[in-house]
Amino acid sequence: MSTITETTPAAAEASAAPEQQWHRPTYWPFVLPALIVVLAVIVFPWLFTIWMSFNEWKVGSPTTFxxxxxxxxxxxxxxxxEAVGHTIFYTALSVILPLIFGTLAAVVFHQRFAGRGFLRGVFIMPMMATPVAIALVWTMMFHPQLGVLNYLLSLxxxxxxxxxxxxxxVIPSLVLVETWQWTPLVMLIVLGGLAAIPTEPYESAEIDGASFWQMFRYITLPLIMPFLFIAGMIRMIDAVKSFDIIFAITQGGPGSASETINLYLYSVAFVYYDLGYGSAIAVVFFLLIVLLAAVLLYLRKRMLWTEIGGGA
Structure with a gap:
């Protein structure tokens, strides 16, 4: 007579537990290399910068807390x-002007006309160029005697x-370069928003006799506002830390008329070799960017997003 042994669920779980624990996968071997890189490249430099900001440290001199x-x-x-004021002024112009011209360009290129695809490609070419090459070309264009800009003004x-x-x-002239390079980016973002707008509101507005400006003011602009906000946020974060264009064209001059926080930080740390004071500027500049990002995220939450095609 065969004996049937009953196994309770608890007993089965207890007998299987050691085997499950032995074969339980661990993800640490995959996470550890990335964690080491993050600690070495991001966390440690910032902790070291904060530590340096509490010390007086000049190259060749001992460190003093x-x-x-x-x-x-x-x-x-x-x-x-003065550098803070220059940064705010430069950032404000570098955000507002590309938003205005990028929106106008998006509205124009959204229309159907011959050669639209080719002209779009030409329009976005400045965005593909390297900043140093752009700076060298515009430096020649800004020359008071030999530059092409003064020649065009004379015409x-x-x-x-x-x-x-x-x-x-000097700052409006630098903003001109920034606007020329990054207006295509705003245009591409706004074009995506225009492509998502349904045609029914425009058809109804045409039946009611609305003008082009009225349709833009009351239909297009509210519907593309989320895309304008994203474009403005990208431009603001990029403009507030701009360095290469300004340094290559003016190096903060004439005098210190175009010196932003980034350029002043560079001068303090790598020209005057005052690493302690330069680290304090870097920490304050980082906190300024974090505060700016927090304000933008807060406005993003509080903003009344218009639903387009069922999505917010």
Whole structure:
């Protein structure tokens, strides 16, 4: 007579537990290399920068702990305060102008006409060029005697300008370069928004006799506002930390008329070799970018997004 042994679920689980634990997969071998890279490339440099900001450290001199002295020095540094003002002014213009011209270009290229695809490709070419090459070309164009910009002004009867050689016009001239390069990016983002807009609102507006401006003001603009916000957020984060174009064209000059926080940080750390004070500027600049990103994310949450095709 055969004996049937009953196995309770608890007993079965207990007998299988050792085998399951032995063969349980672990993901640490896959996560550990990425974690080491993040710690070595991102976390450690920032912790070391914060530590340096609490010290007076110049190249060739011993390190001396000074606490918050470097941070307390910032508000009393007129060159740093001036650099903050230049950064805000440069960033505001570098966001507003590409948004305006990029939206206008997107509306134009959204229409159907012969050669539209070719002209789109030509229009986005500035975005593909390297910043240093762009800076060298625009430096020649800004030349007061030999530059093509003053030649074009002479054709319409306007007097020549000093452009980047005048403290009053240097930042607007640099913004001109920034606008020329990054307006295509805004155009591409807004074009995606225009392609997602349904045609029914426009058909109804045409039946009601609405003009082109009225359709743009009350239909197009509200529906592409989420895309404009994304484009503005990308441009703001990119413009506030702009370095290559400004450094290659003016190096912060004339004098310090175009010196932004990035350029002043470079001068303090790598020209005057004041690594402690430069680290304090870097930490404050990083906190400024984090604060700016937090404000943008807050506005993104509070913004009333218009639903397009069922998506927010």
């Amino acid at each position: 000074v606490g918050f002295a470097n941070y307390l020095r910032l508000p009393n540094d007129p060159r740093f305060v 319409v009867g306007l007097p020549p300008q000093l452009w980047v050689f005048n403290p009053a016009t």
